[in-house]
Amino acid sequence: MDFSLAVSSRLSFPYKKVPLPDGNFDWLPIVPVQLSRSTFLTTQFEAIADTGAFDCLFHADIAEAVGIKDITTGIVKPSGGIVKGLPIFIYGHEVRLVIGSDNFKIQAFFSTELSVSALLGRNGFFDKYIVTFDPSGDSPSFSLSRLRKK
């Protein structure tokens, strides 16, 4: 990839706490995002920055908010997890991902099987930003610096 290192802005977010059993909790890098498509723009929702995810995956419920009535009309492909098991089928639709004042076109994949709102993966998110994870300190944080193609 041929990118300049110029960045117009850097967004910094705190990690967010999510519950675990027995009163424990985990910290997750959660980004508030929106999706847009045609005249539709969703309300802001939480998406987890997940370096292990190939694609940007969204719960199927979010598709309705951008006017996609049937996710299975999109590009279908199988997607597997980290443990053995049958792949699930995910359905791709072209949308715009909105992060702060930035927005860009991505192939978003939707699934009814997702247990969380959304995962931001390598294709469509990590190829757009320099992402710095900083777990130091009492309140871990991470930052996004937008890559601009030359």
Place this chain on the structure above:
Amino acid sequence: MASTLIEMPVSEQAEDRRLALLRSAPLNSWIALSADESKIVAIGKTFVEADAIAKDSGAKNYVLTRTPDVWISRSLSPVG
């Protein structure tokens, strides 16, 4: 090009409040958290339903999130 750092403020109390709210929320649901994450302003079975309830309540700048069927540690990609 000059870089601008935009930081999202957070406090430990706010994070603990968020944690308590998530623990109190129904599982397998969509919830709308107020902008300061001090309260749940809507709960719905779908994204659109929770959003509509939040809008109807007059809430502004809330953020939607989904609670899983169970709170456990996860290797997220791609299914839970």
